[in-house]
Amino acid sequence: MKIERFSWCNFRNLQKGEFVPDKNVNVIYGRNAQGKTNLLEGMWLFTGERSFRGSKDSELLHNGCSLGGIMLNFYAAGRSQAAEIKIAGGRRTVELNGIKKRSCTSLIGKFCSVVFSPEHLSLIYGGPAGRRNFMDAAICQIKPAYAGLFSEYSRSLAQRNALLKDIPSHAELMDTLDIWDERLVEAGMKIMRARSAYVEKIAPCAEKFYSGMCSGREKFLLKYEQNSPDFASALQKSRRQDMLAGHTCVGPHRDDIAIIISGLDARAYGSQGQKRSAVIALKLAEAEMLKKAIGEAPVIFLDDVLSELDSERQNYLLNRLDGFQVFLTCCGPDISRFPGCGAVFKVEGGRPEAVCNLP
Numbered sequence: 001m002k003i004e005r006f007s008w009c010n011f012r013n014l015q016k017g018e019f020v021p022d023k024n025v026n027v028i029y030g031r032n033a034q035g036k037t038n039l040l041e042g043m044w045l046f047t048g049e050r051s052f053r054g055s056k057d058s059e060l061l062h063n064g065c066s067l068g069g070i071m072l073n074f075y076a077a078g079r080s081q082a083a084e085i086k087i088a089g090g091r092r093t094v095e096l097n098g099i100k101k102r103s104c105t106s107l108i109g110k111f112c113s114v115v116f117s118p119e120h121l122s123l124i125y126g127g128p129a130g131r132r133n134f135m136d137a138a139i140c141q142i143k144p145a146y147a148g149l150f151s152e153y154s155r156s157l158a159q160r161n162a163l164l165k166d167i168p169s170h171a172e173l174m175d176t177l178d179i180w181d182e183r184l185v186e187a188g189m190k191i192m193r194a195r196s197a198y199v200e201k202i203a204p205c206a207e208k209f210y211s212g213m214c215s216g217r218e219k220f221l222l223k224y225e226q227n228s229p230d231f232a233s234a235l236q237k238s239r240r241q242d243m244l245a246g247h248t249c250v251g252p253h254r255d256d257i258a259i260i261i262s263g264l265d266a267r268a269y270g271s272q273g274q275k276r277s278a279v280i281a282l283k284l285a286e287a288e289m290l291k292k293a294i295g296e297a298p299v300i301f302l303d304d305v306l307s308e309l310d311s312e313r314q315n316y317l318l319n320r321l322d323g324f325q326v327f328l329t330c331c332g333p334d335i336s337r338f339p340g341c342g343a344v345f346k347v348e349g350g351r352p353e354a355v356c357n358l359p
């Protein structure tokens with residue numbers, strides 16, 4: 001999977017322009033707030049996922065503009081393809097190879113990539129929702145049908161929760177609860193199986209990357225923590241509690257991933273460097289898994305990753321990325337001197353420019 005060309009119009013601080021990247025490593029450097037992350041975000045949106053910054057669609061348009069868009073030419077599944085995302089009226093619409101799609105999620109699985117940005121550190125120090133989202137988004141790219149399964153679960157959960165709130169005043173609704181329980185268990189069990197299979201596969205790979213980054217000095221362990229392995233019976237047992245709480249207290253929407261470094265829970269005890277390395281290991285493992293599953297290397301976006309790593313870790317990381325098209329951002333041009341570097345762009349005021357002779 002390679003990006004051949006990316007162009008934009010009124011996307012955040014990128015007003016109108018395009019760039020043609022190298023098929024290996026692309027370094028994008030520039031001072032703060034010039035548009036480096038915006039560039040990565042624009043390309044990332046073609047995965048069909050939401051912005052990795054958690055932004056709303058309306059925030060993506062250049063301030064004060066009512067219309068804008070981004071276009072991506074990429075090579076995937078053995079041919080050159082083109083996708084366009086238009087933003088108007090606070091909404092996104094999408095076309096793939098000239099055909100209008102129902103929604104951006106139709107792009108999932110067509111253009112695949114993995115992103116690491118400083119926000120992803122919350123994967124470790126943040127709550128379990130971020131870790132569930134990591135599993136779910138990663139599985140979606142491998143098995144696009146998982147997105148449908150996931151929304152079915154979420155819908156059933158919302159219905160069941162609404163019902164739980166209504167039952168105290170409408171006892172006759174009690175029978176309906178069985179129906180929602182059944183649907184919830186059916187979708188929930190499938191989600192749990194998919195997550196469990198995913199974590200089982202990704203764990204050895206992430207452990208290998210982590211160990212490589214710290215030269216084997218620390219042991220890294222990843223484990224899927226199921227809230228209720230026997231979901232059907234857990235749901236039965238928790239009925240009374242659920243009615244009191246007014247929501248569903250058990251199920252895969254309460255799952256988590258345990259991240260253990262040298263025997264300690266990194267979520268609570270990890271140092272800054274350990275957390276950063278753990279997220280990078282997770283992300284590289286995600287890329288590796290995606291490559292195996294779809295038979296093509298996904299594009300890797302690394303936003304501000306290298307700046308805080310020592311040179312041993314930087315070297316390890318850069319040498320692991322062989323065969324992937326990579327976009328990495330940093331403040332200065334130093335990284336561009338890395339031998340595998342293909343193209344260098346300097347971004348200023350929302351305009352990237354190819355740099356031939358480094359300062």
Ligand SMILES: Nc1ncnc2c1ncn2[C@@H]1O[C@H](COP(=O)(O)OP(=O)(O)O)[C@@H](O)[C@H]1O
Binds near residue numbers: 011032038060
């Ligand atoms: N919708 C928008 N319209 C105009 N400018 C925006 C919009 N969203 C973000 N920006 C601007 O983009 C700049 C940040 O770009 P960013 O890519 O995060 O910078 P960096 O180069 O540090 O990664 C900021 O100056 C911010 O004000």
Ligand SMILES: [Mg+2]
Binds near residue numbers: 037038304
């Ligand atoms: Mg940035």
